[in-house]
Amino acid sequence: MEAFLISTGVVALGEMGDKTQLLAILLAAKFRRPWPIIAGIFIATLVNHGLAGLVGGGIASLLGPDLLRWVIGVSFLGMAVWMLIPDEIDDTEANKYRFGVFWTTVIAFFLAEMGDKTQIATVALAARYPELLAVVLGTTLGMMLANVPAVFVGDAISKKIPMKLVHGVAGGIFGILGLLTLFNVGNFF
Structure with missing residues (x-):
């Protein structure tokens, strides 16, 4: 139960x-479905x-804690830079409709999670806790707790907050997390 609850909380907050x-x-905001x-x-x-949970234990044991910290820290810094680059989803409307709402979401979310901090957290949690199913279900629930409300308020938020501002703030947060991780402040991982 500990693995499930911690995984849920870490990912929901993250x-x-x-x-x-x-x-x-x-x-x-775009599809309204x-x-x-x-x-x-x-x-x-x-x-x-x-998939992240399956490789979590192996990666953590192969890299060791110090190298893993550097890999995670650099990944966070990469995400900080990436957040400052405008998303293609804002510009490529034709691709959104080619696959339909469901498959566009599946593909976009799967790709967006590649190397994401919550995917990295899932790898780290799976390395920490032997209960793989509890970790994966917990991280999945955490994602749903954070993203389902975003779906329902997407239209209202997108009309009131400029996306450029959201990207800038998120980039700054990733940059800070990357530096804190690299310098081992707070022992994030």
């Missing part, structure tokens, strides 16, 4: 303001975090 939460807002978006988020997260 997902606040994350690019996938922004993606949920953007998809909801919450249920296929929510189903797509669930499937993409379950598959992505399931």
Whole structure:
């Protein structure tokens, strides 16, 4: 139960303001069809975090704690830079409709989670706790707790907050997390 609860909490909190939460807002504002978006988020997260959990123990044991800290820290810094680059989802409307709302969401969320801090957290949690299923279900629930409300308020938020500002703030947060991780402040991982 500890693995499930910690995994849920870590990912739900870590997902606040994350690019996938922004993606949920953007998809909801564009498509205005919450249920296929929510189903797509669930499937993409379950598959992505399931794969991350499977490799978690192996990666952690191969890299060791110091090298893992550097890999995670550099990944966070990379995400900070990435957040400052405008998302293609804002510009490529034709691709959104080619696959339909559900499959567009599955593909977008699966790819957005690749190398994301919540995916890295899933790898680290799976390395820490032997209960793989509890970790994957917990991280998936954490993603849903953070992203489902974003889907339902996406339209309202996207009308009131400029996406450039959201990207800038998120980039700053990733940069700070990257530096804190690299310098081992707070022992994040």
